[in-house]
Amino acid sequence: MTAKYAAVKPKRVKMRGENVTVFYGNKQALHGVTLDIAANKVTALIGPSGCGKSTFLRCLNRMNDTIEGARVEGVITLDGEDIYAPDIDVVELRARVGMVFQRPNPFPKSIYDNVAYGPRIHGLTKNRAELDEIVEKSLKSAGLFDEVKDRLHDAGTGLSGGQQQRLCIARAIAVSPEVILMDEPCSALDPIATARIEELIDDLRKNYTIAIVTHSMQQAARVSQYTAMFHLGSLVEMGETKIIFTSPKERRTQDYITGRFG
Amino acid sequence: MSALGVAYIIIVFGLAGFFACRARARLLEQRGQKMHSLPLYYGWWAFFVTSAPALLFLLIWTISSDLYLERRAFSHLAAQNAAAQNAASAVAGVAASGAAPAQSAGFGLEKAVLSDLVKNLPALGGNIADYAQASYASVRKKLLTAKNIALVENGRNYMLPLAVEWLETRRILQKTGGAAAIILAAFAFVGSFYYVRPAFRARNKVERVIISTLFLASLLAIATTIGIVLSMLFQTVHFFESVSPRAFFFGTVWDPRFSTAAGEAGATGRFGLVPLLAGTLYIALVAMIVAVPVGLFAAIYMAEYASPGLRSVIKPLLEILAGIPTIVYGFFALMTIGPFLRDISAALAGGQSFIQAQSVLTAGLVMGIMLIPFVSSLSDDIITAVPRALRDGSYGLGATQSETVKKVVLPAALPGIVAALLLAASRAIGETMIVVLAAGVAANISFNPFAPMTTITVKIVNQLTGDLEFDSPQTLVAFALGMTLFVLTLLMNIFALYIVRKYREHYE
Ligand SMILES: Nc1ncnc2c1ncn2[C@@H]1O[C@H](COP(=O)(O)OP(=O)(O)OP(=O)(O)O)[C@@H](O)[C@H]1O
Ligand SMILES: [Mg+2]
Numbered sequence: 216m217t218a219k220y221a222a223v224k225p226k227r228v229k230m231r232g233e234n235v236t237v238f239y240g241n242k243q244a245l246h247g248v249t250l251d252i253a254a255n256k257v258t259a260l261i262g263p264s265g266c267g268k269s270t271f272l273r274c275l276n277r278m279n280d281t282i283e284g285a286r287v288e289g290v291i292t293l294d295g296e297d298i299y300a301p302d303i304d305v306v307e308l309r310a311r312v313g314m315v316f317q318r319p320n321p322f323p324k325s326i327y328d329n330v331a332y333g334p335r336i337h338g339l340t341k342n343r344a345e346l347d348e349i350v351e352k353s354l355k356s357a358g359l360f361d362e363v364k365d366r367l368h369d370a371g372t373g374l375s376g377g378q379q380q381r382l383c384i385a386r387a388i389a390v391s392p393e394v395i396l397m398d399e400p401c402s403a404l405d406p407i408a409t410a411r412i413e414e415l416i417d418d419l420r421k422n423y424t425i426a427i428v429t430h431s432m433q434q435a436a437r438v439s440q441y442t443a444m445f446h447l448g449s450l451v452e453m454g455e456t457k458i459i460f461t462s463p464k465e466r467r468t469q470d471y472i473t474g475r476f477g
Numbered sequence: 478m479s480a481l482g483v484a485y486i487i488i489v490f491g492l493a494g495f496f497a498c499r500a501r502a503r504l505l506e507q508r509g510q511k512m513h514s515l516p517l518y519y520g521w522w523a524f525f526v527t528s529a530p531a532l533l534f535l536l537i538w539t540i541s542s543d544l545y546l547e548r549r550a551f552s553h554l555a556a557q558n559a560a561a562q563n564a565a566s567a568v569a570g571v572a573a574s575g576a577a578p579a580q581s582a583g584f585g586l587e588k589a590v591l592s593d594l595v596k597n598l599p600a601l602g603g604n605i606a607d608y609a610q611a612s613y614a615s616v617r618k619k620l621l622t623a624k625n626i627a628l629v630e631n632g633r634n635y636m637l638p639l640a641v642e643w644l645e646t647r648r649i650l651q652k653t654g655g656a657a658a659i660i661l662a663a664f665a666f667v668g669s670f671y672y673v674r675p676a677f678r679a680r681n682k683v684e685r686v687i688i689s690t691l692f693l694a695s696l697l698a699i700a701t702t703i704g705i706v707l708s709m710l711f712q713t714v715h716f717f718e719s720v721s722p723r724a725f726f727f728g729t730v731w732d733p734r735f736s737t738a739a740g741e742a743g744a745t746g747r748f749g750l751v752p753l754l755a756g757t758l759y760i761a762l763v764a765m766i767v768a769v770p771v772g773l774f775a776a777i778y779m780a781e782y783a784s785p786g787l788r789s790v791i792k793p794l795l796e797i798l799a800g801i802p803t804i805v806y807g808f809f810a811l812m813t814i815g816p817f818l819r820d821i822s823a824a825l826a827g828g829q830s831f832i833q834a835q836s837v838l839t840a841g842l843v844m845g846i847m848l849i850p851f852v853s854s855l856s857d858d859i860i861t862a863v864p865r866a867l868r869d870g871s872y873g874l875g876a877t878q879s880e881t882v883k884k885v886v887l888p889a890a891l892p893g894i895v896a897a898l899l900l901a902a903s904r905a906i907g908e909t910m911i912v913v914l915a916a917g918v919a920a921n922i923s924f925n926p927f928a929p930m931t932t933i934t935v936k937i938v939n940q941l942t943g944d945l946e947f948d949s950p951q952t953l954v955a956f957a958l959g960m961t962l963f964v965l966t967l968l969m970n971i972f973a974l975y976i977v978r979k980y981r982e983h984y985e
Contacts, residue, residue, distance in 0.1 A: 281868070310874070320870040332876075336884070
């Protein structure tokens with residue numbers, strides 16, 4: 216289980232999972248996955264349905280804690296620090312490692328309040344002007360500002376699906392996380408909205424580290440620098456995206472990428 | 478044969494139609510015909526065609542013949558009654574100078590006596606026609622000794638021929654109607670074979686029948702509601718003929734008894750709604766002050782924090798609390814809470830208790846306890862229905878659980894919760910038993926929660942128990958009160974629905 220990722224040595228590792236094993240009740244969903252997430256890069260997690268991509272992603276900001284009966288073993292570090300250590304504040308961790316979900320899930324609040332939610336609960340701003348600034352900056356980085364600047368106080372649920380997803384990304388950016396996790400962020404979107412989000416991901420890479428789960432091979436090839444292939448709860452192989460897509464070492468990766476199973 | 482017996486026969490015809498047509502459809506299928514629907518549907522259609530028209534005919538026939546008989550008998554009775562009156566006044570030597578005393582005051586009673594006689598006469602058995610010439614007293618005695626049925630004493634002899642005629646005609650009409658219905662069913666049974674052919678869309682027809690049945694059921698519910706409202710409305714209008722709406726809606730004194738004593742209709746202030754409305758709203762307010770925080774907090778705990786095991790224990794327990802009859806709560810208030818509050822206030826004040834055993838506080842407190850499970854159970858369902866994705870979104874941004882509940886879950890659930898609270902409030906307003914026992918029946922206007930007050934519902938019960946005269950304002954005021962209450966709770970329910978509708982889109 217060990218050496219498969221060693222083929223690539225990313226220059227700077229932001230997060231590292233070592234021998235990560237996850238149980239849901241008695242059911243084992245991950246079998247000792249060891250995987251690095253490179254800093255300021257996009258890492259794509261691919262693999263057939265049910266292979267544990269989302270499970271691994273949720274381990275990275277401990278969202279699995281909110282699931283009844285989920286149990287995580289192994290070591291996961293953020294900047295070398297064990298995030299499952301007893302003295303780690305989960306709430307703080309999640310502010311550093313943000314998450315964007317498969318389906319857009321804006322709160323039933325105004326667009327402004329959606330983005331301001333994180334800064335408010337973390338007390339990131341001292342006054343309204345600072346908050347306004349954060350909201351505007353986040354909406355701009357999510358590429359949504361121009362579309363909504365005249366209706367910041369309308370309901371966030373009134374936006375289109377693609378806009379809602381960008382709102383969720385803006386919401387995640389607003390707390391200035393170091394890592395952004397995205398679980399199939401485009402699966403509910405049309406090709407144009409998808410293209411916009413992909414562009415956005417490429418932009419965000421300059422300031423953030425990104426891990427993205429996707430079922431689209433093209434998307435993985437377009438947006439990511441590293442790709443990790445999962446199968447049946449194990450990591451099959453991991454490497455630079457261009458290498459994985461052109462000359463994978465593993466037969467299963469080859470088959471999956473060319474659409475022969477999955 | 479009774480109408481019920483005829484109905485059974487019709488249904489037997491219907492079943493026969495079902496089996497026959499289903500069998501025939503199967504046969505046709507076996508012969509290689511391509512039937513439109515499954516044989517079962519031809520069967521059901523035959524059942525419907527055979528039984529429904531005949532049953533409908535029977536129903537209408539029975540109801541209208543009863544109405545006809547009653548009318549006829551009553552008009553004969555009126556004639557007899559008038560003749561008897563005339564004779565009586567002639568004997569008494571009073572000048573019956575043309576003025577027809579068409580219907581004396583006792584005529585309504587006579588109608589009731591006759592109806593009662595008709596109801597009980599068949600119990601004697603034998604040939605009913607024999608009793609046409611008997612005296613009322615002898616028939617009454619016979620019924621009393623043989624069947625232990627007591628009729629009123631002051632019936633008239635001329636009622637007996639009327640009763641006998643009524644019963645005899647009814648028998649004939651029933652026979653004719655029953656026979657006609659059965660013949661109708663028999664014809665329909667034969668005719669239903671016509672429908673068993675490949676091109677006939679039995680399946681679609683049966684679907685129509687099912688939809689109509691469901692529609693009729695909902696129509697019945699609505700019609701009943703409208704009926705109730707209308708009957709209340711008529712009596713209310715009647716009430717306002719003797720008491721002005723102004724005196725009712727703005728009167729501050731509730732003292733219905735005096736107006737008859739004084740004999741002056743519409744004396745201002747005596748049917749004043751204000752003290753009752755004030756009591757109703759005050760007690761409901763206290764109840765909500767108790768029930769809302771406790772119920773809501775319990776709901777939040779159950780929905781967000783309790784482990785599934787704990788939740789599966791707490792929730793049914795709370796729902797048991799909701800199943801306790803309100804009279805038991807009233808009892809609890811009367812025996813436990815009331816005296817407890819009185820004693821504790823006595824201890825606090827050093828001797829003189831400032832909370833009376835029956836008080837707004839006692840009633841409100843106990844009513845609040847009654848409403849807790851109502852509020853918590855509804856709110857729990859609503860909070861649980863908030864999508865998990867919203868919570869995940871909040872946790873994913875680094876919010877704690879209580880921040881998530883306060884800032885995301887509750888706002889998302891708020892419209893539903895408000896609607897639940899309005900439903901709880903309309904229950905509080907309609908509650909009677911607890912108030913009778915815990916707050917008393919004294920109609921006061923006061924802001925002192927430690928004093929007794931009473932509510933609209935209690936006064937409705939009050940006005941409708943005991944000796945009744947259905948045309949005095951004392952009784953009719955109950956309908957005006959009921960109408961007021963109905964409108965009040967209706968408005969609250971409409972408002973609740975409006976809120977739910979308006980904000981539902983938030984959930985997606
Ligand atoms: N909450 C849960 N409770 C129990 N089992 C779960 C839970 N979530 C996931 N699993 C199981 O864990 C395994 C991995 O699931 P996971 O959601 O990580 O797959 P995935 O790779 O994201 O699949 P997909 O591409 O379909 O989203 C699956 O077998 C799934 O049934
Ligand atoms: Mg998944």
